[in-house]
Amino acid sequence: MDSTTPAQPDFQSHHASHDREIESLAEFDKAVSAHGTLAHYRVQAVDLTARTDALMSADPTGAVFLGCPMAPEAAARVAAAGALVFPPIPGLPFEPYRAHVYSPEELYASLDEGYETTPDARAYDWFQRTKADGDVFASMLRAIHDDAVSDAVDELLAGARVVGVMGGHAMARGTSAYAGAARLGRELARAGFTVATGGGPGAMEAANLGAYAAPFDDGMLEDALLLLAEVASFTPSIADWARSAFEVRGRWPGGGASVGIPTWFYGHEPPNAFAARIAKYFANATREDGLLARSNAGVVFLPGAAGTVQEVFDNATPNYYESRGEPTPMVLVDRAHWTEKLPAWPLLTSLAGGRTMESKIALVDRIEEAPEALKRLGG
Template structure:
């Protein structure tokens, strides 16, 4: 049983005769519940970053509970209960450079000059990523999610960026939740398309024009991020279409895009890749990319390859015939793997992002 609020704590005690046995309490302020905690059964209970008096915490440990203390000196909360928002990660971006935002400070902590095998660091990263995994599952419950994968180097003023915007908008308007790797380039464009889905059709051109002043994040991440927040100001987040991004501080030199309405940011890239690909319940679309996108294609293809006869794997759609057959010939290998297996009917190669959107919306 997970308990993530004071109301849930009180309700659980009432309905379980004062017992917290087996519960996992996460980031709950329990400073005013000392008596209830001292009298409760705490067998196999775990307190993750809960606010407790020192005496109550000591009593809980003595009676067998595990108590993980708050970590106030970190640039992130290892026990957070929800996914991030762009406003949280970019807090203060209008007044200070990107390097001073919470997102950049978390990356600096993760890549700082200390032993990477430090036990405390490993535990804190693990607690954080487990909390994000839990929040991600809650966010995606009941959603038809399509992962849109592609390269981070796609410039904002390119045709590929525009195509990804229209793809994200098409999928969102069709009732899907777009999920991306959360970075710049094609990932940002797909999240932007989802973001703009409820707005008038001219919003795409207006947003693209505003972003053109900072076409790439590499020369100036601050200007790149501020341009995105200017677009958000013109098209308020309260009306925006929902989408997800799943970035990682492993690639912390790539700032997360500001157009996803929910951001599941991980320290572990392996965990991030696994969660993103596994949760794409309605299919995966691979726009032209490089090594990271190739990795994602075959990471997604592996469970499809082993899908038993009689079951239907998710659809995998590669966009860009020349790119995936000549530049980076992933398609011939994917097709060879699929031969005579159930996945053979659910892998596709199309030439444009628009075709991918039409294909996926028709089969669903």
């Protein structure tokens, strides 16, 4: 493979706004200018405080405004004229009606003041405070947020060939396993796949780092691995761990795109900064299913513990029933891990026996074998 001309996924070309969805001021202005009406549009988390004239004149019949700041007279007028207005919710550390997935810069804003000040940490604190109190309003806000994120990631990945890379959060920077996972992510990205991970530390960060490194020469990744090894883990300091990732990004700007899909359910595991787009959820079950369902070109399972074992069989279930059509490839890496330490492979092969999915699973000894196995299985 020619490492100097990698094929990179273009998220912008995959974004497919529905005809009646407005997710930016530019789209709002275009709709009003082209059609002179807002009838039956869905306007999502767009600040319309500077568009009072348009809101006072355009027909809003059947329109829905989700979390759009607007002048009081404009809000009153569109509601009276037939629109449904869901106002912004004050005091939240997140936007429940958000139109787009997160970026690392958004989640880590104000990192220089300490991780605890970032939107990511504040959203986790809010989740911790509200998840146990039974407040139906808080649970509704979490559900709205997660549904909005799902819609945004569907738009983001429309048409993309996605390979999921699963593995444990404990894989430390500076280890051969971490370097191997990074090279795997790089090779998958150079082959034209969109790499998707659970978005956290360890193996997940390594795969996203590899995708980020794909446009550069091979030496860039080796240098980045050395730099990151100076802060091997997100404990004891998430701030130091995240800053070192942003330092790599600062030295080599413009890296390749990939996706992280983490959760505030495991909020003690911070999101990594190498995924260009981060679809972060409150509900872990929604996040797990969504990550695997969107891995339409296959999944590579690196050694991991309970969470990774769960992902193996979460992915095996729809493959077994062929509920998503033809089963997607599953490649398990490290024979000893999956046959002796955590023997998921014997159960997986027994489950697959005689079914279509039997031809879609593979066990390899070394991580370097995973891309070829994925290709052989039809990924």
